[in-house]
Amino acid sequence: MRRIPTLLFSLIVALYCLPTNSEVLSTPPIQLATQYQQDTVVAEYLVSEKLDGVRGYWDGSNMLTRSGRKVALPASFTLGFPHVAIDGELWLGRNRFEQISALVRRQQVPDQEWQEVRFMMFDLPQHPGPFSERYSAMKMMVEQTASTHLQVIKQETVASTEALFTILDGVVNAGGEGLMLHYQQAHYVVGRSEYIIKLKPKYDAEAVVIGHTQGKGKYRGKLGALVVKTPAGLVFNVGSGLSDKQRENPPLVGSIITYQYLGFTQKGTPRFASFLREKPSQ
Numbered sequence: 001m002r003r004i005p006t007l008l009f010s011l012i013v014a015l016y017c018l019p020t021n022s023e024v025l026s027t028p029p030i031q032l033a034t035q036y037q038q039d040t041v042v043a044e045y046l047v048s049e050k051l052d053g054v055r056g057y058w059d060g061s062n063m064l065t066r067s068g069r070k071v072a073l074p075a076s077f078t079l080g081f082p083h084v085a086i087d088g089e090l091w092l093g094r095n096r097f098e099q100i101s102a103l104v105r106r107q108q109v110p111d112q113e114w115q116e117v118r119f120m121m122f123d124l125p126q127h128p129g130p131f132s133e134r135y136s137a138m139k140m141m142v143e144q145t146a147s148t149h150l151q152v153i154k155q156e157t158v159a160s161t162e163a164l165f166t167i168l169d170g171v172v173n174a175g176g177e178g179l180m181l182h183y184q185q186a187h188y189v190v191g192r193s194e195y196i197i198k199l200k201p202k203y204d205a206e207a208v209v210i211g212h213t214q215g216k217g218k219y220r221g222k223l224g225a226l227v228v229k230t231p232a233g234l235v236f237n238v239g240s241g242l243s244d245k246q247r248e249n250p251p252l253v254g255s256i257i258t259y260q261y262l263g264f265t266q267k268g269t270p271r272f273a274s275f276l277r278e279k280p281s282q
Contacts, residue, residue: 027068028057029125029190030087033180036199042164045181046135046155050198051120052177053091054104058119060084071104074111077119080147086138087123087188089153092116094175098266114149121152122180125188131195132184155182164199172201177263202260204276205230209255213237215247222247226275228257234269241274251278 055066060083063071071090092100093116100117103109121141124134138152158164168179178200186195211227214220223246225239238259242250251257256279261270 025062025064025068025070028059028064028066028087030055030057030066031123031125031188031190031196032192033196033198034192034194036181036197040161040181040197042158042161042181044185045158045183045197046131047158047164047167048122048153048155048180048182049171049176050178050180050200051089051091051153052094052097053089053100053120054097056088056090056119057125058086058088063090063119065104072107072109074109074114076111077114077117077149078147080145081119081150082141082145084127085125086119086121087125088119088121091118091120094177095266117149118151119149121150123182123188125190127188130185130187131182134188135182168199168201172263200262202262203270204258204260205270206256206258206279207231207238209251209253209257210235211253212250213239219247223250226250226257228259236269236273238273238275240272241276246275255279 056071057064057066058078058081063073063078065071090100090104092103103113103117121138123131124137127134127137129137135152135155142150142152158167164179171177171179178198181197181199183195186193189195207228207230209226210229213224213227215222215224222244223242225237226242227235228238229235238257241260258276258279259270259273260276261273263271265271
C-alpha cells in the first residue's frame with residue numbers, strides 16, 4: 001500500500017476541514033403535513049396558499065434547509081430577524097421554484113440576487129400557543145421587524161368544503177400549487193401531524209412510451225423510468241408509481257400510459273409525473 005507524502009496528506013486534511021457555507025448542521029425539528037381527507041371540517045382550520053418554494057427553518061441565527069444544510073444568506077437578508085425559531089418558505093413567487101432551488105444550493109451568491117426573495121413564515125415551532133395565536137404572533141413580528149424579506153403567509157377562514165375547492169381552483173388557475181390547512185387549536189408537533197393538511201390538485205393525461213431507461217441502485221437490472229411523449233410532442237421520463245412487477249415487465253414501446261401530475265414546471269414539463277396505468281390495447 002502506497003503512503004501519501006506527509007505534506008500532501010496535511011494539505012488534503014486542511015482543505016477538507018475548511019469551513020463552508022453549505023455545511024450540514026442538525027436536522028431541524030419540523031412539523032410535516034398529511035393529505036386532505038373528505039371528512040375534514042374545513043371551518044375549524046385556517047387556510048393559506050401552498051407556496052412552491054424551498055422549506056426554510058430559521059433557528060434564530062442560521063437558515064437551514066429541511067435536511068439541515070445551512071443556506072448561504074447574505075447578512076443583509078436576515079438583518080433584524082427575531083432570535084426565535086421560525087418555520088417557513090424561501091420564495092421568489094409562483095412558478096419560480098427552479099430559480100429559488102438553484103439559489104439556495106449555491107455557496108456564494110451576490111447580495112443583489114437575494115433582493116427579490118422573501119422568507120414567508122407559516123409557523124413558530126417554539127411558541128406554546130395554538131396555531132391561531134401563533135399566526136397572530138407572526139403578524140406582529142412582521143410589524144415589528146423592518147426587514148423587507150420577512151413576511152407571513154396570509155391565513156383565512158373558510159366556511160365550507162365547497163368554498164375551499166373554489167379557492168383551490170382560483171389558486172391553481174393563477175399558477176399556484178395548492179392549499180395548506182392548519183387546525184386553529186393545534187399546537188406545533190414535530191413530525192407528521194394530522195392537524196396540518198395539504199391539498200393539491202392532481203391531473204391525469206396520456207402519453208405514448210417511446211423508450212426505457214435502466215434502473216440504478218435497488219432497481220439495477222430493472223426499469224428505471226419510462227420515456228414518454230405527449231400528443232403535443234413533449235418528451236419526459238415517468239419513473240415513479242411503478243411496482244416492482246411493472247419494472248420487471250414494463251409497458252412496451254408504443255403502448256399508451258396514463259400518468260398523474262401536479263401542474264407544470266417552468267420548463268413546461270409535468271411536475272411529479274407518476275405512472276397510473278397502462279391503457280388496454282383496442
